[in-house]
Amino acid sequence: MSDKEKAQRAGVNGEITLGDVKNEKKIRRKELTSKGEEKLAYWTLVLPGFLIYFAVMAFPTLFSFILSISNYYRGGQLFGPKAVDFKLVGFGSYAKVFQDEYFYVALKNNFKIVLISVFGQIPLGFILAYILNRGLVKFTGFFQTVIYLPCVISTVVIGILFKSFFSPTGAWPEVIRIFNPAYQPTVNANPMASVLLVILWMYTGTYLLIFIANLQKIDSSIIEAAKIDGASEFQALRYIILPALSGVIVTSAILAISGSLKSFDLIYVMTGGGPANRTTVLSIFMYDKAFKGAPNYALANAISTIMVIISFLLIGLTKLAEKKFGGKE
């Protein structure tokens, strides 16, 4: 049936004219064009981000996994005339990783860093932020600057600084000699302790800043009202401030955990993972397998894949924690 016929038939009833039919078609076409444009806009916005994510995150992760189950032990070109004989050989590299005693030392050290970050940097950052925000000490600006200062100094500079500080001829033995003149430096029974101390000192400022920013958002009149009603400083902290900051605390914990797994630069410069791998972490352990002596890239990639899996597990855990404790602001 043509448009004219449609209009004529409809016209009998005096409902639809030829012009109406044409208008309806125009509207439909316009709607379709809008949907197409919407789709185009969507892909235009999403595609660059997706491509970048795929190129720098997803692809290297997948590629790393493939290398970890391959015979790409000594490296070499994968394509071209000089390409190596590349084969998938199974999970032998993973077995090697799990048989290596120093893998567990590295893993343990990573967890120590997670612990010092979550239960050291965050509480300390919060306490310092609380003291400064509530004006419990004078010169708050000065203290804020001093505490935040390590965050703006290059990690390599800090690493070299503390490497010298803790060396047997450095400042640390001299400090001890003030109290014990007969002191002779000996090897530290727990060399990781000095590394953890530096990590605590270095990153507490970041959490201080996060907590101060969020503490400033809390309306001071609420705290004052509570005080008028007879609440103590501790009660104000316990029942007003901490609940208001619960979401920030969980977010800080996520930041701390993800940052801990990435630990490399400071430890690499400060100790190189030594002595006898006592201060190594997974990233240094992986780096050593790839670059110290003849490389074993399959093994290094197996460690890298294990690190990705651990990251997913920890992110899952923090998400669970967020569900339970977060978002009460």
Added chain:
Amino acid sequence: MTKLRKVALVALIALFSVSMVFAEGAKEASADGKVTLRVLNYIDMSEPNSANEVALVWDKFSAENPDIEIIREDLFNEPFHQKTESYVASGNVPDVLYMWPSGRSTSLHTTGSVQDLRPWLERDGLLDSFSAPSLAGQAGGYLGELPNGVTSSHIMFANTKLLADNGLAMPETLDDLIAMVDVLAPKGIQVIAMDNMDSWVMQSCLFSLVVGRYGAADWYDRLAAGEIKFTDDWFVKALEAIDTLYAKGVISRASLNSPYGNCRGEFAAGKAAFLIDGDWAAAAFMEDITTGKALLSREQQANDFEMVVFPALPGEVVSNTTSGVVGTGWGMSADLEMGTPKAEAAWRLIKYLQGEYVQEYRLSTGASFPSNLNVDVAKVIEEKNLEPFIGKRAEFYNTYGTTPVIDGVLHSDVYNIINVGLQEIGLGAKTPATVAAEVQKAWEAWAASNI
């Protein structure tokens, strides 16, 4: 074509265009006929004169060879070795590069990333210009790098004045050294200073010598032939000697917290009777030619300090030996073909770097001892009035026998286990027998697929 496809196409074209710009790399020769060479250089930052090398060696070459443009990368210690491994893995090594005859440069040799330099020497009639030991086959079985000389990875620097001031004589046995602890420790003086934070130091600078003393000069050949094992007496005794040095306080366990190069100043300041390091460490005590200052003055070098080897060990099968290896030197990428402008430019650079001028310069700074026979060491020392340590170093080479350096003959899959094992012994965490068993296991695993 939809708009989406058009956008994707434009994005891809842009991406590839940018990639092509960055992936183009250096051209063989530019329009003005200049050849560009990529060079990976090693600069020893623990030596006072190392920075002068830029002006006195590299800038001089550029001035004399305006047709060659050099893009140089200067690195030191671990970052240098790790960058080298990255280059090998990528299959894109620089045109000319500083390298070791084995050890940390093993990958360059065994993957054929560098070429045999013997044909170049033959072509130019230079075979007789270098000492025969320096032209021996290296980790890949060929002359992968033209060495600066032959290196002793061990020298025991002795502060003879300090010994005399404390009523002590030069030690002849390990027991003599141990007896010094009771005299020097109460005064806050170490017997032997070492920096053992980096795991290679103990292995290269002392343990290789000890292994040589118990295993003799041919220990590696007998090991490879299956005649001896790491779990046998020769190796376990060597590990026990290191254990004893730590346990008796001859070497402080705190040295495991000491970064490489740290204790040289302490030694020069009289805080230790001996310093154990490689022969290259001699340069650290000499005059900085830009400031005229030195850790040890000429008078001190001449009168108060000596270069000796570690004293006799109980039950050693050879005596008065050091550990030595062909020195570091310069290699050329295997991608460069003889006769092409780039290869010829690279060879010209290597010849310059191992020529009389640079080897004399390195001798004068104490960086290395010449492999080039045209350098008359005695004459240069006299004519240039070089510091006493240069002469003492020459005497050292003529006095002692040599056994292999462990990382010069073993693969890193094995020597890395030794390096960490020595630190475990230093920490008191593992016994020599345990470490020996671990090394044997690593050796068997490596030998199974390589011998």
